[in-house]
Amino acid sequence: MKHFLSVQSCQPKDLVQQALQLKAQPWAYESLGKRKTLGLLFLNPSLRTRLSTQKAAAQLGLNTMVMNLSQDGWNLELGNGMVMDQGASEHVKEAAQVMGQYCDIVGIRCFPGLQDASEDYRDELIGQFIEYSGRPVISLESCTRHPLQSLADMMTIEECRGTNPKPKVVLSWAPHAKPLPQAVANSFVEWATAFDCDLTITHPKGYELAGEFSSLAPVCYNQDQAFENADFIYCKNWSSYTSYGKIIGNHRDWMITLDKMKRTNQAKFMHCLPIRRNLVAADDVLDSNQSVVIQQAHNRIFAAQAVLKNILETQQ
Numbered sequence: 001m002k003h004f005l006s007v008q009s010c011q012p013k014d015l016v017q018q019a020l021q022l023k024a025q026p027w028a029y030e031s032l033g034k035r036k037t038l039g040l041l042f043l044n045p046s047l048r049t050r051l052s053t054q055k056a057a058a059q060l061g062l063n064t065m066v067m068n069l070s071q072d073g074w075n076l077e078l079g080n081g082m083v084m085d086q087g088a089s090e091h092v093k094e095a096a097q098v099m100g101q102y103c104d105i106v107g108i109r110c111f112p113g114l115q116d117a118s119e120d121y122r123d124e125l126i127g128q129f130i131e132y133s134g135r136p137v138i139s140l141e142s143c144t145r146h147p148l149q150s151l152a153d154m155m156t157i158e159e160c161r162g163t164n165p166k167p168k169v170v171l172s173w174a175p176h177a178k179p180l181p182q183a184v185a186n187s188f189v190e191w192a193t194a195f196d197c198d199l200t201i202t203h204p205k206g207y208e209l210a211g212e213f214s215s216l217a218p219v220c221y222n223q224d225q226a227f228e229n230a231d232f233i234y235c236k237n238w239s240s241y242t243s244y245g246k247i248i249g250n251h252r253d254w255m256i257t258l259d260k261m262k263r264t265n266q267a268k269f270m271h272c273l274p275i276r277r278n279l280v281a282a283d284d285v286l287d288s289n290q291s292v293v294i295q296q297a298h299n300r301i302f303a304a305q306a307v308l309k310n311i312l313e314t315q316q
């Protein structure tokens with residue numbers, strides 16, 4: 001594996017199996033990363049991604065450097081040929097090359113601005129780090145995708161599906177107080193369709209994902225209907241793509257409740273976290289034994305570890 005940016009960076013079914021094996025034997029490769037350094041750059045907040053990737057690195061013997069770039073670093077310029085007389089103090093060309101000297105692998109989290117779809121969907125910062133750092137780059141959630149989350153999600157579905165050869169998986173939009181990126185939903189659709197899942201997307205009209213993702217699965221605008229006989233409910237809020245970055249209407253009635261979960265085939269409830277209780281999903285859903293959100297978060301360690309292991313093995 002060279003970089004890890006989307007489902008297309010890997011053989012997803014093999015990677016899930018490797019991650020499950022690492023979960024069973026987390027220290028089996030404890031010297032693989034000896035004398036190598038992982039640099040993690042965060043332009044946005046994180047609990048799970050930051051800590052699970054650090055833990056994964058430790059279990060491979062990798063040294064880790066973490067930086068909250070938006071708070072502690074210089075403002076980066078991405079444009080070519082710019083006269084840098086405004087806010088940015090450093091060009092990504094230098095910053096990425098310097099990181100390439102300090103690190104063997106670079107991870108970056110960079111959320112979208114949610115102002116300009118074409119700008120966000122170019123995912124320019126990650127692209128420039130790939131170009132100028134000369135190092136393998138891992139997406140810690142880009143403007144468009146969150147592949148480490150999706151890998152952990154697929155591990156969780158694999159652990160919970162039992163002998164069901166084609167579980168019904170529903171990606172359900174849910175309300176939120178703030179406009180959020182589409183990255184988790186985009187990524188989940190790509191990964192779920194690469195597995196043997198019967199995937200349906202449900203959301204209010206106006207929340208269609210970008211065509212390259214929405215075209216991968218049927219959309220049902222009736223949440224109750226979509227939930228019928230579902231084996232997994234994957235809940236997530238995202239802002240509108242068509243009215244880019246906007247919240248359209250409040251749709252509080254799309255919150256996931258136990259009554260809605262009763263329509264399902266005793267479905268497992270999934271969410272990437274963090275989650276706003278009693279806005280996105282009700283307390284009694286999150287506190288029920290149908291919820292596997294903590295299992296998902298645990299699997300983030302082994303998802304990151306599988307990706308790092310593959311990159312380290314490619315470097316050898």
Ligand code: CP
Pocket residue numbers: 045046047048049050141149272273274
């Ligand atoms: N799910 C997830 O990526 O969590 P953090 O934003 O806390 O890293």
